[in-house]
Amino acid sequence: MKADGDILVILAVQFAIIALLSLGGANAVLPEIHRQAVDLRGWITERQFADMFAIAQAIPGPNVMIVTLVGYQVAGVWGALVTTLAMCGPTSVLAGVLSRTWDRFKDAPWWVTMHAGLVPISVGLVGATAIVLLTHVAVQSIAAGVIAAATAAVAYWTRWNPLWLMGAAGLAGLV
């Protein structure tokens, strides 16, 4: 758990790049975070990634906070601070600046076209996240697959509060 400078720089650069590519939000880039942190650099294990995803979804607050957990695991408190700032800082500046001039070009043809071109990509990225989660989360046991399928069905077709399901899923995991 040593927070030497090199690792902090790597974390800052990697997560800033990931943030700038995260069309569709934090859930769109989970496969890339997984690829970097688990497959490429071995910072965290497969199981830790699944746990951190579960924690970040279950605890109130933005889902993006999974990067705080990853950063903490890699390089302690400084790591957590660096990944969180890299993930949330640059893109917020971009959003703030764009939103000021946005009124002028929101109906311009080039903007409309760009929007139409990028939306399917952002949805595709979330689909990729679903694939990665299924192959790494649900395959571990039949019970987990059943929980995932049931949650997806209920969340898609009903308006039940998902937190009830979470409680049930956590208990089901214990049995």
Add this chain to the structure above:
Amino acid sequence: MLVEQKRWMTAEEFNEIYALCQFLPGPNIVNLAAVFGSRMRGATGAAAAWSGFLVLPFCVMLLVGMLYLQYGDLDVLRRALGGIAAWAAGLLIATFAKMATPLFRSFGPAPFVLLVTAGAIGVMRWPLLWVMVVLAPSSVALAWWRR
């Protein structure tokens, strides 16, 4: 809260900003806080709203991270987290289905682009940067051509 309780912005304004933030890169809800702050009080307001929005979740996550490092191997916690991870994956699948349904109803390149993206990242596990460098301009070009 911003619209109904404080009347800081109209519902219309909120919807527009929300749509923009969903589209822009970065965590949507954090972007929204920054954009809202900047509309209210310029750069200072943006910084205030942004940090106000992140400080508490950050501290909570730090605490949870410490607890996880300490107790993450407990059998009870392991199993509960396994169930919750499956739950969270299920939620994400539902979110994806809701986003994808309207795209698949439309004609044109959108469903194709969606599948290629999901395959390249989810199945092939190619690096996000290169996939985006190739796919983003192609998809925008397709949209331009189909216009």
